[in-house]
Amino acid sequence: MIPVETIDSILAQVTRGDSVSQSLRDHQVAWGTFWDAVGRSPALGERYTRARAAQLEVNASRLDEICDEEPPLDDRGRIDSGWVSWQKNRIDTRKWLLSKLVPKKYGDRLGVEMDITEDFAAKLQAARLKVPAPDE
Numbered sequence: 092m093i094p095v096e097t098i099d100s101i102l103a104q105v106t107r108g109d110s111v112s113q114s115l116r117d118h119q120v121a122w123g124t125f126w127d128a129v130g131r132s133p134a135l136g137e138r139y140t141r142a143r144a145a146q147l148e149v150n151a152s153r154l155d156e157i158c159d160e161e162p163p164l165d166d167r168g169r170i171d172s173g174w175v176s177w178q179k180n181r182i183d184t185r186k187w188l189l190s191k192l193v194p195k196k197y198g199d200r201l202g203v204e205m206d207i208t209e210d211f212a213a214k215l216q217a218a219r220l221k222v223p224a225p226d227e
Contacts, residue, residue, distance in 0.1 A: 093120055093128050098135065101125070105142040108149035151189055151197065157182055 097118050104114040115125055129136050157178060162170045189197035 093124060098128065102138055102142040105139075106145040106149075108146055108153065111143075147189060147193055150185055154182060154185055157185075 097120065101111075101114045101118055101120065104117065105111055109117075111125075112122075115122060129139050160178065162174055162178075165171050186197070190199065
């Protein structure tokens with residue numbers, strides 16, 4: 092059984108944007124023990140869900156911070172290309188995670204919306220009826 096104070100602290104840390112695994116390590120709580128507690132308590136499950144949603148929003152807002160970081164210069168005054176690649180990887184990984192975990196908000200919008208009126212639907216049906224069969 093995990094003390095309530097420990098659970099509160101774990102969820103607060105997750106809400107601030109830390110990973111669940113990091114928070115569990117910090118509090119020396121095993122994954123299985125935590126998941127058993129979440130599974131047994133619907134209220135704790137709801138709190139965990141809210142903490143994870145907040146975590147995603149915090150991590151989304153951190154993208155701006157990563158983009159705005161000033162690049163370090165090498166000894167000749169040039170930007171380190173390795174650092175640029177590392178930053179790009181950090182951003183791309185976070186964007187990918189957000190697009191998969193919160194697709195309605197952060198995913199690519201590829202859906203096509205179409206409004207079919209009754210008149211258009213009737214014309215489409217009439218056009219289908221006039222198409223000759225392939226063997227005619």
